[in-house]
């Protein structure tokens with residue numbers, strides 16, 4: 001199942017993080033992070049609560065600012081230069097735990113807003129693209145509703161479609177299923193699996209270990225702001241090296 | 256169905272739907288409504304009867320006073336004779352002093368059509384802003400309206416509003432050219448271009464004073480309810496954008512801008528409006544170049560606008576604070592820049608939350624325009640208090656005059672509040 005997707009990984013570097021450190025005040029959240037992501041790679045990040053997973057992926061599109069080290073996304077280094085930041089943000093899609101759809105706009109308007117204003121796509125064309133992606137996440141019939149009228153799972157799929165409408169080269173997911181009821185988790189995961197099979201570069205914070213096994217090329221385990229272990233999924237789950245990973249896996253898979 | 260009664264069968268599946276039946280008579284119609292709402296208990300019944308009695312007493316006093324009212328008399332003594340001891344209002348004062356109540360004492364009589372036309376056009380100009388389902392073409396009227404209304408009210412050569420509009424248009428064009436590079440550049444360029452254009456056009460207007468001119472009316476001749484309407488409309492429409500800018504400034508990461516906004520807002524909110532108006536009438540004159548000091552209305556408009564924009568800024572800040580951080584982050588993560596995120600995502604939601612507060616400020620502001628009577632401007636209240644009640648013809652007709660003033664303000668304020676409730680319902684998309 002993972003084989004055909006694995007073929008699409010290229011040598012091209014999508015994200016390159018070297019020696020990155022971040023502090024909240026005097027609290028050292030991220031410590032000496034080094035991570036290189038190839039184009040087409042699908043990475044799952046897991047770890048205990050408060051270990052800095054969200055902070056790490058939010059640094060990649062500069063929702064959080066890092067203080068030391070270097071982050072290069074798509075060949076552009078993240079500095080305080082606003083032009084670079086906006087450029088990177090329009091190439092990197094992000095899905096949040098709480099969807100963050102715009103409640104005052106319809107589903108279709110949610111999806112066309114950024115293409116129209118950031119990419120300057122003509123409205124008609126943006127709407128066609130939006131409908132294409134809404135069909136892909138299997139909710140084209142909801143296009144004229146407002147987010148408040150949709151179920152959680154539907155909202156998250158809209159959020160994914162909204163990001164895809166910008167034709168991003170990298171997608172970041174921050175616990176996309178953890179605010180959902182069990183029966184809705186599957187529909188969102190299915191959408192993400194489909195995306196992965198098309199060769200999208202993905203960084204995904206999640207505790208869905210089934211998803212990690214099926215889709216990821218690499219699983220990264222974080223604890224206390226550091227990358228403690230990373231490995232291919234089979235090796236990671238069957239044969240964890242560090243004690244902290246073992247403990248974490250026993251807690252999460254134990255019940 | 257019969258399964259239900261056999262004790263052995265605990266498991267039970269209903270196979271048919273029961274038909275819908277009409278409710279019993281006591282649960283429908285007027286009787287039910289009366290019983291539930293007015294006579295549900297003994298204390299409730301007593302209260303109902305007491306209230307009905309109070310309403311009867313009030314109405315039996317007020318209705319004859321209105322229906323017996325005298326509409327045709329030239330002074331209060333004639334009015335009293337006509338009434339001949341009966342209870343009745345002396346509404347003749349409103350009929351006789353109507354032009355003064357509406358336009359003030361000094362506005363030229365043969366020009367009354369100008370403010371009236373301006374008022375009708377105001378309704379046309381405001382409509383497309385208030386109701387988004389009207390044709391967007393009408394917005395052109397809204398754009399031109401401020402210049403047209405100025406010309407109608409104050410008179411003078413038509414070149415003054417035309418060149419003013421031209422300067423603004425040039426400024427806007429320069430702004431749209433430059434804004435692609437940066438917002439600050441665009442704003443600065445636009446303002447400079449507009450000022451330059453006005454300066455150049457100044458030579459034209461100086462030499463065409465008499466061309467296509469309406470009779471000029473001085474600011475001090477504006478009065479009556481017209482003055483309240485001018486102050487209310489201008490100040491509300493100016494203080495909304497200024498309030499938005501102040502609220503955003505107060506949230507800004509740029510410390511200097513933030514502190515300027517904080518100090519401004521806190522200072523204005525800590526001062527009574529009436530002191531600001533005295534400042535306008537006396538002190539502010541020193542800050543203007545000599546020759547422009549005549550215009551008291553301009554100074555009053557500046558002060559009321561500053562005052563209400565500080566309040567509106569605080570209302571909007573509340574709306575901004577109520578938005579979850581995720582909305583900002585979603586906007587950022589899609590690559591929208593600050594101006595786009597604010598205009599398309601943050602402000603529409605924050606303003607929607609702030610509608611009740613903004614309307615509150617607007618209604619309060621409109622009523623506060625009557626305070627200008629204290630600095631001897633003859634608005635509606637000033638007219639009644641001064642020229643009309645002080646005249647020998649009509650001294651003593653308090654109820655009728657103040658009732659009339661209250662009615663005028665009530666009509667405007669109630670319409671505003673009804674509109675805002677309608678707007679809130681229309682914008683409700685959250686379906687909670």
Ligand SMILES: Nc1ncnc2c1ncn2[C@@H]1O[C@H](COP(=O)(O)OP(=O)(O)OP(=O)(O)O)[C@@H](O)[C@H]1O
Pocket residue numbers: 024027029047048049050051052053054055056
């Ligand atoms: N804005 C902030 N200011 C100060 N500390 C913060 C801030 N945001 C997060 N932190 C702290 O940084 C640490 C890492 O937070 P982060 O949200 O990255 O954790 P996480 O691994 O995503 O956890 P979870 O699984 O609960 O989402 C936590 O200890 C948190 O308390």
Ligand SMILES: [Mg+2]
Pocket residue numbers: 053054055174175
């Ligand atoms: Mg998190």
